[in-house]
Amino acid sequence: MNYEAGQYDIIVVGAGHAGSEAALAAARMGCETLLLTINLDMVAFMPCNPSIGGPAKGHVVREVDALGGEMGRNIDKTFIQMRMLNTGKGPAVHALRAQADKFAYQHEMKKTIEETDHLTLRQGMAEELIVEEGKVVGIVTSTGAIYRAKAVVITTGTYLRGKIIMGELMYQSGPNNQQPSLKLSASLKDQGFDLVRFKTGTPPRVHKDSIDFSKTEIQPGDDNPKFFSYETVSSDNEQLPCWLTYTSEKTHQIINDNLHRAPMFSGAIEGTGPRYCPSIEDKIVRFADKPKHQIFLEPEGKNTSEYYVQGLSTSMPEDVQLGILRSIPGLEKVEMMRNGYAIEYDAVKPTQLWPSLETKLVDGLFTAGQINGTSGYEEAAGQGVIAGINSARKVQGKEPVIIERSQGYIGVMIDDLVTKGTNDPYRLLTSRAEYRLLLRHDNADLRLTPIGYEIGLITEERYQAFLNKKELVSQEVERLRTTKIRPDAAEAMLVAANSAITNNSIDAMTLLRRPEITYAMLEKVSPSELPLTDEMMEQVEIQIKYAGYIEKQLIQVERLNKMEKKKIPDDIDYSDVHGLASEAKQKLASIRPLSIGQATRIAGVTPADISILIVYLEHYNRVIAARG
């Protein structure tokens, strides 16, 4: 018997990394929000690796933070190791990566959600969408509860018709043996959605006391950890190391001997797995020449003995998994606490979404996270915060927020998904961004805080601090531009840095552009009177040192922005556009790009088609104008 269980502005289905962000954003923007999860103990759970960040992913966490999302603050509270990666490379690819205490992480997030105004957290499994006249108006749960809302965000992760596969064993399940969501897929299909089957996997977990760490290399965290959130200024979290070991010849032998039992190769797995995250059996088959593979042993938390075996994702039978583990130096006597497995699930083809993450088929329905074909906690959070913001803005009758490719990795990811779709689970890489140098992790606040503030997710206090930082940075850049340094004052520094000495006075900015001169050196010769923090000094240094490259990319962005700004009206009928190739007509009609810029990125649409489209639009606009 169904019953009316309540009226909300927004319902978020699923409380993983996408759902948590979506619900928090919507509620903080003043919408009455319901967050539904199959199991209340699984809020913001990390079913796979106990870490957050890294190249591109860490950038996204900072972007989420700049937009007023929670992931950055939450990991800053609960990390057990923090490392800055890529420090030997340019500033754009420095990347923060944290090991999380996965249990603390989920508890902290749950607490935040529970304490947020306008947000109701409830256990329940959504089974059916209620859609009236093409518009979503609510959902029905397995217990018959009818929740009504003006917008619904679906963030089901890997739960949709989830199926765990391990060796010959196969059963319906969500991640980590959670109850799967079996009926919602059918409801989506009823609404006309095209679903695909994707696959991912996770490695076994082992007991700390059974590891011989003496046979592994220690991987400690940074002595002076940096943080993800621009709000976090310090932390007294104790750090734990990770450990590095390698597969052995024996490992490869065991895998090769048991390939006939591997679901990857027996045909038992039908879902498409991620290329960047292959199972160990996949790696050994595809890269047969590689004699050994890295294995990182990562603690899952402070109050647990479980260790995550990074690099050993597998769906081999349990007995083979144990054999594989024990063939690895340091793990000869290891106790396996949980086995690894592969999991298949339904995802929505993301080309069925607008860049706002609202679906084109059902008004008011949004999807975010793994259901959109991505993988990774950070990718999920990035979409979650956008879906939360845009569902709230929809309810409030405002225009959606769309992050441009030149503004953030979140923009790159969403544009890739809705414009090109994806054939396998999508992972963000810095190489997906054409403006990598502009999308640095150090300037995520400069890029996105104004947006976060404008939509009401960044507090006045934080915004003022942000403006202050911006002002001080530009004052210091100006100071260096106008400060002349005499040759005798510069000489000691230049000699020490093995840099050419000068005969004339030279401005500090020009000196800082030399690769071998750092801001710290310059600061000693020409100290600043401004109250600059380390973060601000870093910003000054990057802005000056890489100005040439940054300028070049900005020119490109400006050029392309003209295309992005050329909007395509929603009611355009592509079959009516004389001269378009038929493939282009079909692709354009299916993707329905919002701008010429987006249209140029659709596979199969040629430059000639774009030219024709521009001419048509001009014609169209003149006709409209002529009609008055």
Place this chain on the structure above:
Amino acid sequence: MVYDTIAAISTAVGEGGIAIIRISGPDAIEATARIFRSRIDLREAESHTLHYGHIVDPKTGEQVEEVIVTLMRGPRSFTAEDVVEINAHGGVVAVKKVLDVVLLQDGLRLAEPGEFTKRAFLNGRIDLMQAEAVIDLIRSKSDRAFSVARKQAEGTLSKRIKALRQTVIELLAHIEVNIDYPEHDVEDLTSAYIREQSDKTLDEIGKLLKTANEGKILREGIMTAIVGRPNVGKSSLLNMLAQENKAIVTDIPGTTRDVIEEYVTLGPIPLRLLDTAGIRETNDIVEKIGVERSHTALEEADLILFVLNYNEEMHEDDRILLEKMADRPVIVIINKMDLSGKLDMDEVERLCKPESIVRMSVLEEEGLDLLEKTISTMFFEGQLSSGDLTYVSNVRHISLLKRAQQSLVDAIDATHSGIPIDLIQIDVRSAWESLGEILGDEVGDSLIDQIFSQFCLGK
């Protein structure tokens, strides 16, 4: 609306006396001013004025062509943008040279089919009725361009470009993987490796660009001058070359120079013989010493055939000429090998490169094959007879190859000045994109595909 700046030859390609290169867009005037040497600075010139001067390659300072430049400031122009038209009168070759220099300027690119007309329409210069005509123009021209491109894509050029791109993408994937998987145990990416891969690619691009020159030679013939003192056998050599090719000997009256050219082929090699009339005229009368005329030939010819008489001692004039020609593409023909040797061959070998000496007897018709081989080695690295050479002839291709070349040179420079790899990547990536544009490939996901097929990555 502001666009980028485009350029193209806007007159029909053919043997017309004058050809026009049209440049339209915000950088049109600035870019032209940089390569136009004239009494007036184009930047300050008034709209709708004509200017005489020379197009100069700013890199080499070399004078490329004598031109008249027309300046039209927007919106009073065909496209309603700033437009510069360069009128060149040296025929197709000279115009292509000019376009080459134009396209190397920052901010300029070759116009797409129908693009000038498209701009004229978008900027309101053409009325609504013509919109459909514009579309048809774009469509038909692109389709034609596409079919040409496809033909080329099936050819050897495309194979070579694809191979080049593969080298670049492997390097790129290597850089990317170092950035995106910093803890992964992939091979270290050293500056030496980046340089090695870039050099390899630069070599190949250099070879391709050289074929652009070879292609031109094949179309137009090698400008060849036969020089030497009287009675060494110049005219006999000319007659022999001409006789061999009686059917295709043509007289081409020059447009700017008062010389007669004769077009002959030696095996597969086309030669354009300079000033043959001069040789003929002096055939039966006492020949003037050819030194004066040879000076001109030295300046202009792609190839100099310098004829010496084996049966005669070396004259002081010969020595002077040989020294003058040391840096020029010269083949020293020792004629009359059928007679007794009075020429000091040791001295000859001291004065020129031994591999450029061809021993012949024009009378006995001997040594022609050796001459052919020597020319072939000199101009085509000996490969011409294989019939399998790839020629880059398309202006767009040449300018894209040059762009890729510049990007890789920049990348190599960057490795020397300690610039981080993610910035070097920007140059490598633009090289890859320029090469891709030649094939019309979409950038798409191929880099990501390459990363995951080249490296074993995973959690």
